[in-house]
Amino acid sequence: xxxxxxxxxxxxxxxxxxxxxxxxxxxxxxxxxxxxxxxxxxxxxxxxxxxxxxxxxxxxxxxxxxxxxxxxxxxxxxxxxxxxxxxxxxxxxxxxxxxxxxxxxxxxxxxxxxxxxxxxxxxxxxxxxxxxxxxxxxxxxxxxxxxxxxxxxxxxxxxxxxxxxxxxxxxxxxxxxxxxxxxxxxxxxxxxxxxxxxxxxxxxxxxxxxxxxxxxxxxxxxxxxxxxxxxxxxxxxxxxxxxxxxxxxxxxxxxxxxxxxxxxxxxxxxxxxxxxxxxxxxxxxxxxxxxxxxxxxxxxxxxxxxxxxxxxxxxxxxxxxxxxxxxxxxxxxxxxxxxxxxxxxxxxxxxxxxxxxxxxxxxxxxxxxxxxxxxxxxxxxxxxxxxxxxxxxxxxxxxxxxxxxxxxxxxxxxxxxxxxxxxxxxxxxxxxxxxxxxxxxxxxxxx
Numbered sequence: 001x002x003x004x005x006x007x008x009x010x011x012x013x014x015x016x017x018x019x020x021x022x023x024x025x026x027x028x029x030x031x032x033x034x035x036x037x038x039x040x041x042x043x044x045x046x047x048x049x050x051x052x053x054x055x056x057x058x059x060x061x062x063x064x065x066x067x068x069x070x071x072x073x074x075x076x077x078x079x080x081x082x083x084x085x086x087x088x089x090x091x092x093x094x095x096x097x098x099x100x101x102x103x104x105x106x107x108x109x110x111x112x113x114x115x116x117x118x119x120x121x122x123x124x125x126x127x128x129x130x131x132x133x134x135x136x137x138x139x140x141x142x143x144x145x146x147x148x149x150x151x152x153x154x155x156x157x158x159x160x161x162x163x164x165x166x167x168x169x170x171x172x173x174x175x176x177x178x179x180x181x182x183x184x185x186x187x188x189x190x191x192x193x194x195x196x197x198x199x200x201x202x203x204x205x206x207x208x209x210x211x212x213x214x215x216x217x218x219x220x221x222x223x224x225x226x227x228x229x230x231x232x233x234x235x236x237x238x239x240x241x242x243x244x245x246x247x248x249x250x251x252x253x254x255x256x257x258x259x260x261x262x263x264x265x266x267x268x269x270x271x272x273x274x275x276x277x278x279x280x281x282x283x284x285x286x287x288x289x290x291x292x293x294x295x296x297x298x299x300x301x302x303x304x305x306x307x308x309x310x311x312x313x314x315x316x317x318x319x320x321x322x323x324x325x326x327x328x329x330x331x332x333x334x335x336x337x338x339x340x341x342x343x344x345x346x347x348x349x350x351x352x353x354x355x356x357x358x359x360x361x362x363x364x365x366x367x368x369x370x371x372x373x374x375x376x377x378x379x380x381x382x383x384x385x386x387x388x389x390x391x392x393x394x395x396x397x398x399x400x401x402x403x404x405x406x407x408x409x410x411x412x413x414x415x416x417x418x419x420x421x422x423x424x425x426x427x428x429x430x431x432x433x434x435x436x437x438x439x440x441x442x443x444x445x446x447x
Contacts, residue, residue, distance in 0.1 A: 004159060005191050008127050011092055012198045015039040019199075020091030022116045024051055024081060026274065026344070027133060027167040028097035029062045029070075030178040036073045037179075038203035043091055044081040045119075055081040063343055063370075064171060085119050093129040093199050094120055097167060099274075100134045106281045108137055113144060121148040129161040129195045131185075132213075135220050135279050137286040140164070141213035146188060157189030163196035164213035166220030171273075172342040182206040186216030224279035225297055230265045231276070232300030235307050238267035241439035248439035249423045267438055269400050269421040270307040270349025272338025277304070277347040308352035311438075315357065315396050315419050318436045322417065324395055327361030332384075332394040334411070335401020336368045343370040350400040351376060365390070369405045391415045397433070399424055 011017040017040060021032040024046040035042045046052055054061055058071030073079035080087075088094060098112035113134055120130055130149070132141050141164040146156050154160045165185045170176060183204045187193035193209050200207045210216050234252065241248035248267060256264040271277050280301065284294040316326045338348040345351065350366070351374075357364050365384045373382045384390055386406070391397065391414035399408075402422035412418055412431035419436045 002158060002191070004127050005161070005195060008092065008129060008161065008195050009198050011127075012195075012202055015202070017092035017199075018043060018090050020045060020088050020094035022046075022088075022094060022096045022119070023098035023112075023134075024048075024055065025097065025099070026062055026064075026171055027169050028095070029055075029060070029065050030169065031095060031097060031133070031167075032079060033065055033069055033073060034178050034203040036078045040078070040202070042073075042079045043087050044079065045083070045085070045088060046081065047083060047115075049083055052081040052083050055079075064177070085123065088119060088123040089125065091123075092127060093131070095131045095133055095165075096120075097133045100136050100278075100282075102278050102281055107285055108282055110136070110140070110144065113140065117145050117148050120145075121152055124149055124152050124154060124160060126154065126159045129163070129192075129199055131163045131165050131196050131199070133165055133167045135166060135224075135275065135282065136217060137282040138214045138217045138221070139286070140217060141186075142188060157191045161187065161189075161192040161195040162213075163187035163192050164216040165196065165200065166216060166223075168220075168223075171344055172339070179203065180205050182208050184208045184210055184216050184219050186210040186213040188213060218283075221279055221283040224275045225283060227265075228271065228276050228280045228304065229296050229300040230263070231267075231271055232303040234265040235267045236303050238439050239310065245440055247437075249426065249437075266423075268307065268349070269311045269353060269438075271304045272346065272348040272350075273344065274346050308349045308356060311349075311353055311398065311400075311419065311421055312356040312360070314421075314436060314438070315362075315398055316360065318417055318419055318434075319396055322434075325361075326357065329362050329395040330393055331357050331362045331364045332390060332397045332415075333357075333364060333366040334368075334386075334397060334399045334406060335403055336366050336371050336374060336383075337401050337403070340402050341370065341404055345371060345374045348401070353398065353400055354381075365394075368401065369403055386411075388414045 019035045019040045020043045021028045022045045024044045032042045032044050058074055060067045060070045096116045098116050101109045103109050145162050149160050156162050163185055168181045183200045185196045187196050197207050197209050238248045255262055280297045284297045287294050336345050336350040354364050367383050367386045373380055396417045397415045398419045399422050402424045408424045409428050412428055412433040415433040418433045421438045425435050
């Protein structure tokens with residue numbers, strides 16, 4: 001065992017390593033808190049002064065991280081949030097958890113990763129372990145991180161240790177969190193795997209080493225491509241059921257009784273969040289560079305991206321049935337977060353539904369118990385309270401996100417027309433509203 005690796009492992013074991021986390025968002029902040037709970041001193045680096053000031057004041061901008069946890073970590077001196085790059089030089093290990101968005105042409109935008117890699121390279125020193133967690137295309141760790149560190153005269157696997165470990169954050173999940181979700185780790189060399197594995201074993205219940213960073217990078221893409229493709233399939237089944245006059249929810253529930261060979265997915269108004277709408281495109285982009293077309297991925301994306309338009313057409317048809325046009329109608333969208341019981345609107349299908357309705361001339365308002373307002377295209381859109389009068393005045397109410405705290409019985413009691421894309425009205429008592437489900441064969445539409 002080399003002296004550098006031995007010292008790195010020893011510092012992890014006795015908790016004298018200083019851990020750096022670049023990017024203090026949905027991935028980085030929970031990870032930083034897990035390292036704090038494991039007994040490490042943590043330096044959280046973020047380019048946002050607002051985020052840093054908020055954290056240093058003992059507040060949290062991430063729903064899954066309680067403010068009292070941040071306050072305790074800051075108060076004990078175990079956690080410091082900073083915009084000062086030089087503090088990274090004090091770190092023995094650094095995890096990169098920055099955004100990896102797609103450009104308008106669906107190509108990977110690696111600006112945040114490159115910025116983080118350059119900052120680390122400027123502050124790198126022997127014994128440092130660097131782990132990329134941001135979702136990306138296979139080859140990123142070896143092609144972008146390794147050369148920058150080696151340009152500083154550091155040999156990866158001997159002087160510094162480089163690995164990829166995909167984040168698996170599921171905001172709002174009451175069962176699985178950063179600590180009890182297994183962590184996949186793939187390093188440039190066996191020594192890199194060993195050091196990175198030891199690092200994460202200090203604060204994560206289960207660590208799964210794989211043979212290379214490319215394997216680890218592909219693990220994340222497979223996980224979310226699997227979901228995107230199956231959601232695309234079940235969304236197409238919803239369209240099929242709508243044309244056949246069959247209750248799609250009945251079909252899915254019945255298929256779900258099979259104890260083998262079937263995994264239940266449910267349809268909806270589209271897909272959102274920081275993973276499923278984006279991650280498959282990283283793989284598709286990489287394969288295009290190798291002259292291969294990922295047909296399943298492209299088809300699933302096409303179907304899923306069509307669902308907001310399918311929903312808006314449902315609204316238009318329902319209004320037409322009562323002799324109203326979309327233009328001039330008041331439409332209330334229930335839920336703008338990309339999934340239930342969280343406050344994240346990234347890539348939410350609700351934003352497309354709102355935009356498409358407004359393009360047809362509708363006057364659109366929204367209510368979301370977790371989102372008071374959101375910014376889009378430089379404009380702030382504020383929500384409305386879910387009062388009885390708001391429901392009565394709406395020509396159509398569209399359920400896009402099925403938050404559990406919404407009283408849907410009240411909605412159907414006071415609204416005139418409800419387009420239910422999430423099946424939340426199933427089993428409710430009949431009310432004033434005519435209910436239009438995602439697929440027209442639903443029992444709700446025949447009641």
